[in-house]
Amino acid sequence: MNQTEIINIFTKKTLGLTFVLSAAALAFAQEKVSISGTIVNKNNQPVPYASVTFSNKSSKLLSDAALTDERGQYKLNLAPGNYDITVEAIDYKRSIVNKQIAAAGNIGALSIEPEASATNIKTQDIQGVVITAASTKPYKVELDKKTYDPSQDIVSKGGNLQDVLANVPSVSVDTDGTVSMRGSTNVKFLINGKPSALLGIDDGANALQSIPADQIERIEVITNPSSKFEASGTSGILNIILKKNKKVGFNGNVTGTLGYFPRTALNANLSWRKNNWTWFLNGGGGYSESQNKNNTETTYHNIVLPTVDPNANPFIQPRDIPSHQLQNSTNKTYNNNYNVSAGFVYDISEKTSLNLSGVVRTFEGNNNEILDTYNTFYRYDQNLNRWNQMGSFVQRDSDGESNNLAFQGDIGLDHKFDDKGQNLAISLSVQRSKNNNGSDILETENMIPVLQDITQRESVNKTLIGKADYELPIGEKSKIEAGYRLDINNNQYDNFVDSTSDNPFLPNYNNTTDYREMFNAFYLQFRSKIGSFGYQLGVRDELSNVKINYDNLAPDFAPINKTKNYNNLFPSIFLSYDVSKDNQILVNYSRRIDRPRSFFMVPFPSYSNSQNIFEGNIDLNPSYVDSYEVGYNISRKKFTINPTLYYRHATDDTKMLVYRPDESENVFYTRPINLGSDDRYGLDLNFTYDPLSWLKIMGSLDLFGYKTSGIAYYTTRDAETRELKTESMDFTGDGFSSRVRLNTTFKIDKTFSVQLQGFYRGGQKTANQNTEDMYALNFGASKTIWKGDGTISFNIQDIFNTRSREILTFSSDYTRRNYMQWQPRQFSISLTYRFKQGEKVEQPKKKKDINANDTNGDDQQGPM
Structure with a gap:
């Protein structure tokens, strides 16, 4: 059965399955x-x-x-x-x-x-009192993590995980979908506490867009993970917790979304509980379009023009010497995305439960990219015996297709030995993800076809994760936690490239790679509290084994077999002191590892175009980070504030080296390398403030400094002499930057709220690159209808169309300016209907003590 058939079956049967489940749930309710x-x-x-x-x-x-x-x-x-x-x-x-x-x-x-x-x-009547149940704070600070509740985020209603992350404190989403925490991009994603097939093989922007916002219950932001978590992800961990309704009987909601750029989506979250059984079904899908543009202007310096007869030197025959290049590209993508997850929890007894779940995700995408290249160069005219400035126009039309099919099955057993907190949790997860990418590229120069490229890339990821976690309380305030984890990953890549041009590099891209990694991890933690002082000490031991079998099909290319073994200890220390009931000081330290992505280590992982080539590095090693934090948390009825000072020191940091192997050609290579150190330090401030019953404010401010060091050396061929020479690129640099986000929600009445969300991202500088600042403003509105059973929401992303990125890169022989906009202004409207989930928005008349003090309602915390 191919993927298209699966999609057709899914789309045709989803509605029927929903009715069957609803009928089954109602049958239970009838008892x-x-x-x-x-x-x-x-x-x-x-x-x-x-x-x-x-x-x-x-x-x-x-x-x-x-x-x-x-x-x-x-x-x-x-x-x-x-x-x-x-x-x-x-x-x-x-x-x-x-x-x-x-x-x-x-x-x-x-x-x-x-x-x-x-x-x-004596009593008297009062009129129209709004319910005063305490609202859930959207942002909560715990000892080793911070929790964000997206249910009050109106702007992301009807969107996806990428839209939600754009509003999470301490997290930034770049214009191309790259997620960073406190200015660093090495973020580890988990779904319900473990890697997931929902995010695919490479955790890219398409993966983030495949999880609907309506299926997310909360996001755990772990900036400095303890030893209980896997050690990868030097910037931290984002744990996405998906919804599993725990209410008795049949519950659920269905959300439909329409938007522009064209976007349609239909998602359902259904659950029911009967006796010892809890069942759930989450699923949906939709169609979306996106459009991004990328403009690059490159100026070449120090162009050497010969002053002698070019015929005197065979290496200086008449040829093109580029001096200026302008590239404008527009990429339109058309995506179909579907996913369904289902499972149950069975309470074997009051102390033991069994859970089983499965996930299927499918994604299909088509993209068309048109790249226009304008070259200004010099060409030697033998008749006139001089160099003339000339120009050319090259157009590259690329039609690509991609699809992904992922499965995941999970089984777990939770057992409580007693009522004092002695617990054991065992789980096993089996995952498989298959990606196919292909493109047909036609390139013309001055309207004359010059080459046609065909590329095909298939990657298959198989993952097995086994976990066992044990908790043992000691007295009333102490606990021991211990556990074991096994990760087995197998990534297989199969690449094929064919071209009508005589490109000597293309045979290298016809290759197969088998990448295998296995991690065995053990952890032990002890936590306790003495008076107002709490502490948690832990250590994690990870044994890593990586094997790479690379076979290049080019002639005279010998296969490469590489094996790497690591054994590392990762300690963590968490300290807390309760200054008062709602005032707390937090101090922590942890050591982390940044393992290279698998395709970073494949010598020639995939072919994009002849002018920008990504070259893997099979000798790439992990980077290690020591992370320190000192935080203070204040929580009051109307506000919370959480300032944190942090410092991170990374060794063998991975940098991207961009260079030209031949100065006479405008071909750029990008290669990941281990280089020097990277230091980050700053203030991460998050707060919520509810000054009035109808006004809520949530903001975050990240002021950070950075310092990088390292010089990379590479070999290039001189444009004039054709001799090899050694060049260097200095990555040393330091500076200061900022991230600011402000979210303001206005409650117009008890059923209608509007929200403004703005962010600012400051520029950054290194020795060879300047990144300009970026800002945007979003708008959202939400209205409760049908007596609380429905909600209609509307949002506009990037009202003023300013969400773009501009980068200036420079070296001794060229200067390059790049402008990129991932997605222009867009808007959407969504409708949610809830089953058996009424929401009381007003309390009728009630008796009140006439001797009591009156209040004006400003202190009342209603739902946002």
């Missing part, structure tokens, strides 16, 4: 019985707005709750069984009674006693 009753006081008067909780004695999954109406009455559906009924109301004592629910009907009146201070107090 419950309808229960009603009344809450009264000692004078047999009804008590309005009292909370009535039914706790099932045999299974917590069957518990439920209700709120009485103005007449003190309530109604809900329950499974037959024995229940503890807890009744709570303002100015009344908490009451608990036990009842056996056997059949449908009215269980009568339950009486509660008033507090002594509330006896015989």
